[in-house]
Amino acid sequence: EVFLPEETRGAAPVDFLQQLPSYQSALRRRATAAGGTQERRAAPQGPAGRRASEGRGLEQEEGQVAARPAREYPLSIAEKRRLRDYQQADTKYLSGWKQWKRTSSKSLKKALSEVKELSSYLELWRHDIHSIEGKFGTGIQSYFSFLRFLVLLNFIIFILMFSFVTLPSIVAKHGMFNSSFAKILPKNVEPHCTVYEPSGTKGLTYFYTYLKDLLSGTGFLEVTSLFYGYYTIDAAWISIMRYNLPLAYLLATFAYLALSLIWIIKRSVGGFKQNLVHNEDAFQSYCNKVFAGWDFCITDPNAARLKHRSLQYELQTDLEEERLKRKIADRTTKEKLRIYSLRIFINIIVLAVLSGCFYSIYRATVFSQENSSVSIRHDGRRDSTNLLVQYLPSIVITMANFLAPQIFSFLTRFEDYSPAFEIRLTLLRCVFVRLANIGVLLVSLWSQISYCDTDKCKACGYNYELYPCWESEVGQEMYKLMIFDFIIILAVILFVDFPRKLLVTHCSCKPVQWCGLQEFGISDNVLEIIYGQTICWIGTFFSPLLPAIATVKYFIIFYIKKISLIHTRKPAARPIRASSSNFFFLVVLLIGLIVAFIPLGVSIAHIPSSKACGPFRSFNTTWAVVPDTIREFPKGLQQVLYGIASEAFAVPFFMVICLVMVYFIALAGAHKRVVEQLREQLV
Amino acid sequence: TGEAEAARVAMGGSASLLPREALGEYQELTFLTKQEILLAYKRFSELLPKEERENACSARVPKSQILTLPELRANPFQQRICRVFSTSPDGDDSMSFEDFLDMLSVFSDSATSEIKSHYAFRIFDFDDDGTLDRKDLEKLVDCLTGQGEESRLSNAEMEQLIQNILEESDIDKDGTINLSEFQHVVSRSPDFARYNVPQL
Numbered sequence: 049e050v051f052l053p054e055e056t057r058g059a060a061p062v063d064f065l066q067q068l069p070s071y072q073s074a075l076r077r078r079a080t081a082a083g084g085t086q087e088r089r090a091a092p093q094g095p096a097g098r099r100a101s102e103g104r105g106l107e108q109e110e111g112q113v114a115a116r117p118a119r120e121y122p123l124s125i126a127e128k129r130r131l132r133d134y135q136q137a138d139t140k141y142l143s144g145w146k147q148w149k150r151t152s153s154k155s156l157k158k159a160l161s162e163v164k165e166l167s168s169y170l171e172l173w174r175h176d177i178h179s180i181e182g183k184f185g186t187g188i189q190s191y192f193s194f195l196r197f198l199v200l201l202n203f204i205i206f207i208l209m210f211s212f213v214t215l216p217s218i219v220a221k222h223g224m225f226n227s228s229f230a231k232i233l234p235k236n237v238e239p240h241c242t243v244y245e246p247s248g249t250k251g252l253t254y255f256y257t258y259l260k261d262l263l264s265g266t267g268f269l270e271v272t273s274l275f276y277g278y279y280t281i282d283a284a285w286i287s288i289m290r291y292n293l294p295l296a297y298l299l300a301t302f303a304y305l306a307l308s309l310i311w312i313i314k315r316s317v318g319g320f321k322q323n324l325v326h327n328e329d330a331f332q333s334y335c336n337k338v339f340a341g342w343d344f345c346i347t348d349p350n351a352a353r354l355k356h357r358s359l360q361y362e363l364q365t366d367l368e369e370e371r372l373k374r375k376i377a378d379r380t381t382k383e384k385l386r387i388y389s390l391r392i393f394i395n396i397i398v399l400a401v402l403s404g405c406f407y408s409i410y411r412a413t414v415f416s417q418e419n420s421s422v423s424i425r426h427d428g429r430r431d432s433t434n435l436l437v438q439y440l441p442s443i444v445i446t447m448a449n450f451l452a453p454q455i456f457s458f459l460t461r462f463e464d465y466s467p468a469f470e471i472r473l474t475l476l477r478c479v480f481v482r483l484a485n486i487g488v489l490l491v492s493l494w495s496q497i498s499y500c501d502t503d504k505c506k507a508c509g510y511n512y513e514l515y516p517c518w519e520s521e522v523g524q525e526m527y528k529l530m531i532f533d534f535i536i537i538l539a540v541i542l543f544v545d546f547p548r549k550l551l552v553t554h555c556s557c558k559p560v561q562w563c564g565l566q567e568f569g570i571s572d573n574v575l576e577i578i579y580g581q582t583i584c585w586i587g588t589f590f591s592p593l594l595p596a597i598a599t600v601k602y603f604i605i606f607y608i609k610k611i612s613l614i615h616t617r618k619p620a621a622r623p624i625r626a627s628s629s630n631f632f633f634l635v636v637l638l639i640g641l642i643v644a645f646i647p648l649g650v651s652i653a654h655i656p657s658s659k660a661c662g663p664f665r666s667f668n669t670t671w672a673v674v675p676d677t678i679r680e681f682p683k684g685l686q687q688v689l690y691g692i693a694s695e696a697f698a699v700p701f702f703m704v705i706c707l708v709m710v711y712f713i714a715l716a717g718a719h720k721r722v723v724e725q726l727r728e729q730l731v
Numbered sequence: 732t733g734e735a736e737a738a739r740v741a742m743g744g745s746a747s748l749l750p751r752e753a754l755g756e757y758q759e760l761t762f763l764t765k766q767e768i769l770l771a772y773k774r775f776s777e778l779l780p781k782e783e784r785e786n787a788c789s790a791r792v793p794k795s796q797i798l799t800l801p802e803l804r805a806n807p808f809q810q811r812i813c814r815v816f817s818t819s820p821d822g823d824d825s826m827s828f829e830d831f832l833d834m835l836s837v838f839s840d841s842a843t844s845e846i847k848s849h850y851a852f853r854i855f856d857f858d859d860d861g862t863l864d865r866k867d868l869e870k871l872v873d874c875l876t877g878q879g880e881e882s883r884l885s886n887a888e889m890e891q892l893i894q895n896i897l898e899e900s901d902i903d904k905d906g907t908i909n910l911s912e913f914q915h916v917v918s919r920s921p922d923f924a925r926y927n928v929p930q931l
Binding site for chain 2: 118124125128132158334335338341342346347348349351353356357359363367370
């Protein structure tokens with residue numbers, strides 16, 4: 049918490065004036081004149097004496113300022129004891145009511161602090177994260193706190209989907225508590241659209257097939273509650289109440305998206321306030337680095353040495369950047385032209401690299417879909433659809449996510465930006481690559497699903513032959529991406545980091561030692577888990593139990609990354625400030641969430657839901673269940689809802705929101721101006 | 732280290748406990764929780780030789796012992812921290828248990844930003860004259876970048892850096908930073924909130 053607590057805000061201006069040198073010397077004169085000899089440390093020599101005189105000065109102001117608890121004064125404990133006794137002596141002269149109020153507020157504060165102490169024990173991984181903070185500093189600790197946040201978020205999303213979607217379906221399907229369900233064939237739909245026969249486990253299978261099904265979500269896994277196809281329930285009754293499963297499914301989806309959005313925004317508000325008021329980057333950055341630069345959490349001498357080095361590097365880089373800025377301002381027009389044309393050229397190369405990635409993902413997806421669907425659908429069970437073809441899109445995406453950042457950081461060297469801007473630009477480009485790759489995968493998948501050349505196909509709205517239950521297909525792709533991501537993280541740590549560490553410790557030849565251990569790249573790791581989280585958000589609609597897999601995955605990743613960090617990594621030489629990094633992680637996570645909104649929005653509102661499986665069989669699109677439900681509401685409520693959704697309401701509402709936003713922006717600007725004016729007045 | 736500590740306690744005989752009224756009073760006068768105060772008491776008595784452990788509350792620990800604590804061992808401001816928090820009348824920077832608690836309280840998570848900035852100012856004021864002048868700032872930057880010749884900034888860089896710092900924080904343009912200017916600039920510093928030591 050950077051901002052002062054509320055109680056002291058009223059007192060702050062008075063305290064500020066009390067610290068002015070002129071006031072201090074007046075106090076000292078008063079103190080030495082009054083009864084300085086009574087104090088052990090009478091004259092204000094040294095810090096102890098100053099503390100005593102300040103204490104007395106503050107006590108004298110007691111009557112004018114609201115009394116603060118003794119512990120908020122910067123005094124030694126002996127002084128604070130005296131101050132507290134003085135304060136309590138005061139209370140004898142207060143009326144009974146004020147006395148009661150004071151004692152009750154004191155006991156309330158005590159009770160609250162006890163509760164806070166107890167609740168801190170419930171925090172997950174409290175001790176682990178503290179020890180990481182002590183050894184590696186707050187930058188790396190922020191990564192692990194972020195991981196903990198994602199574990200909790202995924203767990204809550206899983207609880208939400210499970211209790212509103214999976215549990216009622218399981219209860220209805222197994223007839224517990226006198227429940228039942230009904231499968232109503234949709235009317236006005238061609239019968240060929242409704243044929244869906246997933247090949248579940250039929251008798252004994254080879255272990256290899258079982259493993260393949262587990263890894264690619266086909267076979268026996270396809271008919272479980274993991275995927276959308278299980279929820280083919282058009283009406284369900286739990287005991288005697290009717291449970292509207294389609295509506296519950298859709299609303300649970302909206303609920304988990306809204307929950308994620310609100311939680312992320314709540315967490316990022318603190319950092320946002322800082323960035324809004326101090327949007328000039330260079331302002332006060334030197335003071336921040338020097339006065340708040342040392343990480344007091346470091347206990348390890350090695351880490352301390354690294355911190356010294358990184359502070360030195362950071363200060364020197366900043367000073368160099370300032371000199372560079374002055375140099376840039378002095379650039380001639382010819383130089384500017386050369387630099388700008390070079391930058392445009394490099395951006396064209398970046399675009400070319402991106403298009404290359406996207407095209408290869410598109411081709412890989414198309415190839416994988418063509419070669420896997422055909423053999424399963426038409427020729428029964430064929431083991432020739434090997435795992436490699438199934439996982440081809442995931443492999444290509446992972447390779448693109450690995451290669452593109454290397455290319456970008458190589459190219460950006462030629463662009464001649466200041467170092468800070470260079471880092472930001474590369475990060476932005478990497479974020480864009482990772483999130484756009486998922487988008488391209490989904491777009492190519494949809495182009496396959498909605499590819500229609502026959503009339504029969506057009507009647508269904510999607511390719512009913514190859515994808516009778518297309519939502520399960522998309523769910524399977526997301527499931528494969530998630531599993532592959534997890535496997536890659538494990539494989540890199542087991543087969544790259546640990547052997548490297550063994551090599552460095554036991555082989556003392558020059559090139560190996562020069563390579564050394566790898567740094568713990570905070571941004572790379574964060575982008576990795578944000579990519580995984582975006583997949584989870586998109587995939588949960590098509591595969592309601594995916595958040596559970598994500599929770600387990602991040603839980604295991606925490607311990608693996610911690611072990612890898614302690615044994616095989618050295619901390620990064622280039623520091624990332626903890627304060628701005630927290631805000632940066634949350635902003636990128638928010639971008640991932642908004643990117644997840646787009647495919648979900650399109651599939652819910654635009655693409656016709658499959659008629660062969662799922663709870664939305666009897667509706668044109670998934671969204672259609674909402675207007676249908678509204679039609680069953682009483683007339684008055686219907687009018688109100690139609691009114692809200694109509695243009696006559698939406699346009700004025702939007703204009704009012706814009707006005708409110710403009711007002712707040714103007715207010716922030718006015719405050720900044722007042723701050724400047726006050727500053728000038730002080731000089 | 733949990734087992735090592737338990738063994739040490741067992742070997743040292745009955746570990747003297749903090750009296751209850753004292754515990755309550757310390758809770759009131761510092762920002763530490765009950766657990767933290769008890770742990771601090773244990774850590775403090777371990778720094779004392781065995782004979783003095785019974786009166787840990789009134790004993791004084793010499794500076795050399797305090798500097799063996801892991802939280803201070805790696806800290807470049809260790810000397811200043813001992814000087815600022817010590818209430819020793821002899822000026823030898825030895826710390827009593829109450830000084831130790833004061834130090835932990837200021838560096839705990841729940842201490843107010845005002846207290847932290849007040850003490851940070853005192854720690855950075857190397858010559859104890861109540862303001863941060865150029866020499867103080869130079870010593871501060873040297874502490875940050877580490878001991879050793881190759882880790883110091885060059886004279887030109889130091890000059891540029893101090894110029895920038897004074898430009899940002901010196902409001903009355905007198906070439907020094909006093910307490911109010913320091914608190915003002917630090918209150919808007921996003922990283923200052925992390926002025927904590929890890930839990931014991």
